[in-house]
Amino acid sequence: MRARELYPGVYEIDILHATDDELMEISESMGLALSMEEMRRLKDFFASLGRNPTDVEIHAIAQGWSEHCSYKSSKKVLRKYIFGIPSKHALIVMQDDAGVVEFDENHAYVFKIESHNHPSAVEPYGGAATGVGGIIRDILNMGAKPIALVDPLFFAPPDYPYEKLNPGIKHPRYLLNGVVAGIRDYGNRVGIPTVAGMTYFHEGFVNNILVNAGCLGIVRKDKIVRSRVDKPSLLLVMVGGRTGRDGIHGVNFASRILGEKSEEERQAVQLGNPILKEPLIHVILEANEMGIIKGMKDLGGGGLGSVVGEMCYSGGVTAEIYLDKVPLKEEGMAPWEIWVSESQERMLLAMEEKDLDRLREICEKWDVEMSMIGKTKEGENLELYWHGKKVLDLPLKFVTAGVEYERPYKIKKVEKMQELPVEPNxxxxxxxxxxxxxxxxxxxxxxxxxxxxxxxxxxxxxxxxxxxxxxxxxxxxxxxxxxxxxxxxxxxxxxxxxxxxxxxxxxxxxxxxxxxxxxxxxxxxxxxDCLNFGNPEKExxxxxxxxxxxxxxxxxxxxxIPYVSGNVSFYNEAFGKNIPPTAVxxxxxxxxxxxxxxxxxxxxxxxxxxxxxxxxxxxxxxxxxxxxxxxxxxxxxxxxxxxxxxxxxxxxxxxxxxxxxxxxxxxxxxxxxxxxxxxxxxxxxxxxxxxxxxxxxxxxxxxxxxxxxxxxxxxxxxxxxxxxxxxxxxxxxxxxxxxxxxxxxxxxxxxxxxxxxxxxxxxxxxxx
Amino acid sequence: MWGEIMKVAVLQIEGTNCEEESYAAFKHFNQDVEYVHLNLVKRGKKRLEDYDILFIPGGFSAGDYVRAGSIFAARLKAIAWKELKKFVEDENKRIIGVCNGFQILIELGLLPGVDGISEVPEAALMVNDSNRFECRWVYLRKERDTSFSKEVPELIALPVAHAEGKFFTTSKILEEIEENRQVVFRYVSPSGGKAEYPWNPNGSLNDIAALVNSYGNVMGIMPHPERAFHWYQHPDWTRKKREVGDGYYIFKSLLHHK
Incomplete structure (x- = not known):
């Protein structure tokens, strides 16, 4: 890979002159999880601009195009079957971070379930905890108060023989205990009751456990906040946790097959902190009550990059972001790391400048940090700055709209049969x-x-x-x-x-x-719906x-009955084995x-x-x-x-x-x-x-x-x-x-x- | 029949999380209740002396990462120890700590308080014998009438939800607690007999579920009365009719002055 340092911490990557092999090497060594086809598309795009990309730009695009963020394999199928079931009471369906449904004349309930499978397989305690944390933020950022959690879990049987485990795979008993502890310690601390769920055992989950987490909230209809901004000149304010190196490439990781070396990707697992989340919930709800939040999105999979992208793209504006304004957990982070980090407990709020002091007052009461990191603007291009230097300048659409596939598929024919066993005791x-x-x-x-x-x-x-x-x-x-x-x-x-x-x-x-x-x-x-499946590249x-x-x-x-929100988790495959299809x-x-x-x-x-x-x-x-x-x-x-x-x-x-x-x-x-x-x-x-x-x-x-x-x-x-x-x-x-x-x-x-x-x-x- | 309207502060820091139910319970009796974040006390925006009742709700204050309740207690001590002591020494004022609040009161040395206030904790709420967090309903027998319990029937059911709830102290202090008749509620079996696990959910010495100090104006209780305020919060309401939840009576006692 040929690279040239432009500014301290920012590199220009030479893809214009890269051969196919070199393109794949770039994808591999930068941890992008992009296919050859996608790397070629990237190269063609920059050729049309007549320049090479910065590392920030490449990472931003890889993130936007990941299966996790773009639903590139599933979108067409979902559109055909799952989306668009007519309903009188569904208010916001499959558009924002969670579905919103009418509860009574003045209130709506907000809910969603999603997966946190890959991280939990590698680090069950932290993975499960952040799964809970992430889904809470999805509800919170609609302006709703989270009032219930659920958690369907899938493991191999706890008596599974140790000697049959593949290298690098953890025993289901260890995973079960770790996951339950993670959910317990996060959910209990944050003060939201866990009221339903299921624990299911099946040998097909030995390599890939499933940890799904759902949350439901309640909101007054006039306080619903959208996950989009449609006005220029709004300030973008980050509230909550600091940004660190935890959770780098989480979405890319989640869009890949687990293997023997997955343990080495622990860095892709985020660290949750319920005691930062709990006051953050208060801050958000108090600010929302004042009516000063004009748009909001939580930083989960894909981090700041996907949040700014999706929030602005869906509202028809774009943004400029000052990456050096983002509060960090550690010094020396590169701008691309800040852009893609999936550190937990962070929310991005769009608001008017005049309301900033009111937000600050609430944040001070709860000892929660906030920082203005950019603003929305009209135009096509997203711009990122790093100490005054422009490090990313790309059409927002290209980064965020992602790619879409119509993957070939084969439907297995089921031969109907039934053995008749002898009568039991x-x-x-x-x-x-x-x-x-x-x-x-x-x-x-x-x-x-x-x-x-x-x-x-x-x-x-x-x-x-x-x-x-x-x-x-x-x-x-x-x-x-x-x-x-x-x-x-x-x-x-x-x-x-x-x-x-x-x-x-x-x-x-x-x-x-x-x-x-x-x-x-x-x-x-x-x-x-949370749809957990194997590798979609297999027919x-x-x-x-x-x-x-x-x-x-x-x-x-x-x-x-409409599906109002959902999540797809593919690539639940390891050692050539895929999980049983598990639609939750x-x-x-x-x-x-x-x-x-x-x-x-x-x-x-x-x-x-x-x-x-x-x-x-x-x-x-x-x-x-x-x-x-x-x-x-x-x-x-x-x-x-x-x-x-x-x-x-x-x-x-x-x-x-x-x-x-x-x-x-x-x-x-x-x-x-x-x-x-x-x-x-x-x-x-x-x-x-x-x-x-x-x-x-x-x-x-x-x-x-x-x-x-x-x-x-x-x-x-x-x-x-x-x-x-x-x-x-x-x-x-x-x-x-x-x-x-x-x-x-x-x-x-x-x-x-x-x-x-x-x-x-x-x-x-x-x-x- | 009711005394004058009381001013109630529901204290909170990050990780306090039963404040809403507690607030609602006081509100139900039309009391003058408000949330008071310790930061507001620290910055002089609120003063403890302005309240009649301090309510320290359950939760995981500051994550309970050191020891349950210890960070909340340390902060409260740093911010308003003098005011707090004055508060306790005023017999017309009362403090109630539920679950994490009980843990905080012990960390503060306000409970068991066999001789009033102690500078160091004289007891502990230890990790449950089961060695895990447990959310379950238990039965409690009222041991004596106090200003926290005088409206409460002899046998009630309330939920517990904690990992650290085993009351533990030296045998000398335990003896004094019993001599002073400081135990307000004890865990019992459903029929009111001696409680074995899970009826004593944590292994508390002498099945202690709630205590008052020797002055009788500070109570700590592990089970959650605020979660059993209404009949429909009881787990067996589809089997058994009630007018109100059993926790209701504790709040009623608190407000029924003299």
Whole structure:
């Protein structure tokens, strides 16, 4: 690579005379993660200008063009399937840093989920913590107060043999403990409750764990701040943390495959500081209340570069930036490092000069630093200055608009088959399922997160008798002091179905999201999607992505639920293995009056139990088949019309107050759903599966067919319930055991204490 | 029936994060409550003596990076130690610290305060026996009526959310605490009996959940009354009817003068 120092710390890179090999060497040695094609495009562009670029310019462009910033592989597919689902209540959709949806006449809720996979695989504690920190800023910069966090996590099983690990890959147990600690220490310190999430174990995540983090906030409609500026001559003010060398090339890193040497890229992992974030939240909200913020964006992936670029580009202005005005953590940073650093806890505010002193006063109260680093202006070109010298002068569009690909894809054909195993010992298999990693109690994780702070969590993640709680389907937040209206939140993903059939898995995932929200009495309202996939340059992986998006789009469109924000994480590949396609949904529902909310725990001896929905012989991707090692590609089908009808019926019955408990049927099937309801209520039940018709008893118990719920109905209200909801009565709440028979044949009878012991033991030996 | 309107300061620094719920609880009773950042006291913009009640809310003040509460306590001491001592010596004034606030009161030497104020901490809130942060609901038995507890029923449920909540001190001081009847709330089992883990969530000596000083005007409590102010904040409200949350009664006691 030929370079010439222009000013101290700034180099001119000779690409005009570089051969193809030299272009790739430049991409490699500067850590750009750009392809040959992209490097050639870069060269042609500078040839047209008749000059060589500075290193600042090259880094700026590489950042803008990274998969992470530009969505270059996914945009076309997203546009076709995910974007543009019509909705009356969605206010800002897929434009700004988070989606904004109407809550009531005067308020909106703001939310988004995104991935922090690569950093967490390398440095689980810091990676997960900054994942939480980053998503909080996305909500904050819409002017909203963050009031809930969620965190779906995906690991290899914690008993994965050490000797099978690839070089440089960390053990899932280490990763699980590190990630949970990172989320705990960040989320708890910053004072935002972690109310929902999931922890899923599958061997396909051994090389690439997934750490997704979502946040929801509430804002008065007249205080919504856009992530763009459309006026020239506004000051750009950086507020919060200093800029350092942590998190250099994070986005480039995230757009690459992990390997043996990924450990050496720890520098790409940012360092979070919740105790800087907490006062920063106060500063931003107080300033916003005064109405002095004219545009705002948080500095996350891509750092200052992508923030200035996107903020101005989307508003139709450009900017000049004085890089020497940026407060630094350490001396001697090069201008390009300042431009791309992803140091945490920083926000960029656009404001009028006259308001600067008011902001300063708030910052002083909270001991938060601020610095005016540039201003917006009219024109085409972005200009960066370093101690008075111009070090970047490029059309903003070229840097920010990025590139877009139509990647070729191949859709895998699914041959339908299903093995028929010998009939199991029911008691034994039931208890094994109950103590399996994916079904067993997640209490150890959930309780380490403060899910009560702010006092808004009116339906908790753990539900039931105090000290005996079980998993709920969704949490409910009551965001406003003087309104009974609530927001239900859940997260869903089904990688075990995705690896068999990504399209049907996507339909099922939407179905499950709806099921979870309806279970607590909430009407599904909007989605945020976090799409975690392998290497999109491989046709079959791109095919998985396309099929997933098709399923997600089709189901949501049918139901009229928009995707209002989202994130794509590609390149979850290492050692030639890709993760199972994992489309994660953060789903939000609205309950008009939280007093009608329903929890999953059985309430009262003698109440009848009903099964809603059809149980089918669809064992593909089920926990039962995984556990016994049987094969099936027959995954659950989703009938969206049925989903809509059953959901409406259940919500209507809940409004009448006849449903005392409700739980969706998912992993482990009907048997596990019933067990969880018993555990939470600390009371038994007797079930008879005869009403399910003619089918193997193990299928009746463990099938994970879609669109099903179990309901406990208030005794004496059976007629009313049956007149509203299409359902079959299959049992009664009673005693202190779970007893199940299929007509006259008893399948198992297990005491609550034994169930609880086995359920709680699932992760016990692997955590802490 | 109510005394005059009280002036309440909800103290905060960076990392204080239960201030809103606490503020809301006082507001509910129409008290004159405001947020007071320590920086405002430091710059002379606010004075402690202007308030009747100091409320130190939960959170992770300054990140709790040294030891829970120690940075907040050190700053408060540096800024207003004299004023604070005067405040405590005025029997009409009260201080309540919840969770991190309790930790701060111990760090300040205001609790256990067997002989009033001590210059060095005489007890500690140590790392939980479970060695981790835990968010769960516990049952508390009221041990005596104080101006923080006189409206509170005998058995209540409140949430805890902390990593450092195990009350610990020397056996001599523990004895004095018991002799002085300074324990306000003890962890108990759901039926009101002796608490084993998780009912005593942290391993506190003598199942101590809340203490007053010997003057009776400073209370520290690990569980969060402000998070259980309304019935719908209880985790089992879909099972059990309540008029108000159990934390409500603590705020009610605070305001019910004399």
């Amino acid at each position: 029911y008691r034994e298999i039931f208890l094994r399922l109950l103590s399996s990693f994916n079904i067993g109690s997640k209490e150890w994780i959930i309780r380490q997160y403060d899910h009560e702070v702010q006092g808004r969590t009116v339906i908790k993640p753990l539900q039931g008798v105090i000290g005996y709680e079980s998993h709920g389907d969704a949490a409910i937040i009551k965001p406003l002091y003087d309104s009974w209206k609530g927001i239900a939140i859940t997260t869903v993903a089904n990688p075990q179905l995705g690896e068999i059939d990504p399209y049907k898995a996507a339909l099922y995932t939407v179905d499950e999201a709806v099921r979870n929200l309806v279970s607590v009495g909430a009407r599904p309202h909007s989605f945020s 079959e992986i791109m095919g998985e992505f396309v099929e997933s998006c098709r399923g997600l789009g089709e189901a949501a469109r049918f139901l009229g 949904l953060m789903a939000v529902g609205i309950i008009d009056d939280i007093r009608y909310a329903v929890t999953s725990d059985f309430k009262e001896e003698g109440n009848p139990i009903y099964l809603v929905g059809e149980t089918k012989e669809e064992m593909g991707g089920s926990e039962y088949y995984r556990l016994i090692g049987a094969k099936s590609t027959t995954v659950p089908e989703v009938d969206l019309e049925e989903l809509r009808k059953r959901s409406e019926e259940l919500l209507k019955a809940m409004k009448k107050g006849v449903i005392r408990a409700c739980h969706d049927i998912s992993q482990g099937g009907l048997a596990i759903a019933a067990a969880e309801m018993c555990l939470g209520g600390n009371i038994g039940a007797e079930l008879d599966l005869a009403p399910l018709g003619f089918m193997r008893a193990d299928f009746k118990l463990f099938s994970e067919s879609a669109t099903r719920w179990l309901c406990e109905v208030q005794r004496g209200k059976e007629k009313e319930f049956e007149s509203i909801v299409k359902a079959r009565k299959i049992g009664v709440v009673s005693g202190n055991t779970l007893r199940v028979r299929d007509d006259s044949r008893w399948l198992f009878n297990v005491h609550l204490n034994i169930m609880r012991e086995r359920w709680r033991a699932a992760l016990r030996d692997y955590v802490g």
